Amino acid sequence: MPDIIRLLPDSIANQIAAGEVVQRPASVVKELMENSIDAGATSIRVITKEAGRTLIQIIDDGLGMSQTDARMSLERHATSKIRSAEDLFTLRTMGFRGEALASIAAVSQFEMKTRQVHSELGTLLIVEGSDVKSQEPVACEKGTSIAVKNLFYNIPARRNFLKSNPVEMKHILEEFQRIALAHPEISFSFVQGDELIYDLTPAKLSQRVVSLFGKSYQGQLASCQEETELMKVTGYIGKPESARKTRGEQFIFVNQRFVRNNYLNHAITSAYENLLSENSFPFYVLFVEIDPRHIDVNVHPTKTEIKFDDERAVYAVVRSGSKQQKVAV
Numbered sequence: 001m002p003d004i005i006r007l008l009p010d011s012i013a014n015q016i017a018a019g020e021v022v023q024r025p026a027s028v029v030k031e032l033m034e035n036s037i038d039a040g041a042t043s044i045r046v047i048t049k050e051a052g053r054t055l056i057q058i059i060d061d062g063l064g065m066s067q068t069d070a071r072m073s074l075e076r077h078a079t080s081k082i083r084s085a086e087d088l089f090t091l092r093t094m095g096f097r098g099e100a101l102a103s104i105a106a107v108s109q110f111e112m113k114t115r116q117v118h119s120e121l122g123t124l125l126i127v128e129g130s131d132v133k134s135q136e137p138v139a140c141e142k143g144t145s146i147a148v149k150n151l152f153y154n155i156p157a158r159r160n161f162l163k164s165n166p167v168e169m170k171h172i173l174e175e176f177q178r179i180a181l182a183h184p185e186i187s188f189s190f191v192q193g194d195e196l197i198y199d200l201t202p203a204k205l206s207q208r209v210v211s212l213f214g215k216s217y218q219g220q221l222a223s224c225q226e227e228t229e230l231m232k233v234t235g236y237i238g239k240p241e242s243a244r245k246t247r248g249e250q251f252i253f254v255n256q257r258f259v260r261n262n263y264l265n266h267a268i269t270s271a272y273e274n275l276l277s278e279n280s281f282p283f284y285v286l287f288v289e290i291d292p293r294h295i296d297v298n299v300h301p302t303k304t305e306i307k308f309d310d311e312r313a314v315y316a317v318v319r320s321g322s323k324q325q326k327v328a329v
């Protein structure tokens with residue numbers, strides 16, 4: 001029998017990785033915004049057309065990349081954020097897998113402009129389905145602008161899986177809101193088609209909540225704070241009477257990363273004791289700060305699930321933080 005195992009070409013390996021990382025336009029928005037945060041941006045602009053189907057553009061004023069790094073950033077497993085496996089346990093960045101740009105560029109028509117502050121000229125890279133079409137010097141703003149056009153143009157099956165524009169838009173807005181909430185000190189704007197949907201200036205968390213979710217939250221937020229040797233919890237929880245009939249805005253961030261965690265959700269809602277009427281869902285936005293040694297963020301490709309080494313201790317602190325509702329703002 002002849003040998004039959006072959007190594008896949010990069011473009012196919014990237015497409016396969018994209019299957020996990022890039023599920024829909026919202027995944028692109030999340031990955032690119034996180035990269036901008038990691039690059040120290042103070043202002044991040046998001047532009048979409050047709051709910052991200054034809055265009056997703058993220059423009060930041062962060063560190064930018066050198067010409068070589070710009071090219072490298074598109075390779076799979078290429079990252080500036082970790083060097084060794086141990087770094088995973090001291091991680092302070094959103095990214096570390098070095099997969100997002102390679103994956104996104106494998107399934108779209110991709111254009112990147114980037115310039116470091118001290119470089120006179122930046123770099124323009126044009127890529128289609130992992131294929132670098134051109135790379136040239138360009139005059140551009142400091143920072144990075146990435147335009148992702150015609151997502152899944154080369155994978156009709158994935159494109160057909162996308163839902164209606166309103167549904168895809170809802171997912172995009174959710175990702176945008178999570179990141180904007182986690183970083184109230186950063187300016188964000190969001191333009192869909194010709195419409196400016198959000199224009200957020202640096203603010204306190206409570207103001208950011210109101211700018212994102214509306215004035216009805218004013219006066220409905222109670223601040224929470226709890227600190228132990230293990231961790232710190234801060235944020236706001238909605239007063240019981242402002243709870244909604246549908247599961248609405250509920251956010252838990254661990255070291256500023258949005259995570260889903262039913263166990264911690266339970267810790268928070270149980271802190272209301274019997275103040276919540278049945279089937280009503282309170283608003284909350286809670287930030288857990290914990291030494292990265294006590295968590296594992298590498299358990300899920302999109303990193304929305306994480307593991308704690310002592311989940312019960314975290315539960316207890318989150319619950320008692322949620323009970324300590326202080327002043328309404």
Ligand code: ADP
Nearest residue numbers: 035039073079080095096097098099100101144
């Ligand atoms: P990861 O974020 O896991 O490192 P990515 O594929 O998302 O992987 O990005 C690869 C690398 O490209 C990053 O490590 C970073 O060095 C660089 N990079 C990506 N986006 C930006 C950006 N907006 N500004 C500066 N550098 C960036």
Ligand code: MG
Nearest residue numbers: 031035095100
């Ligand atoms: Mg990244």
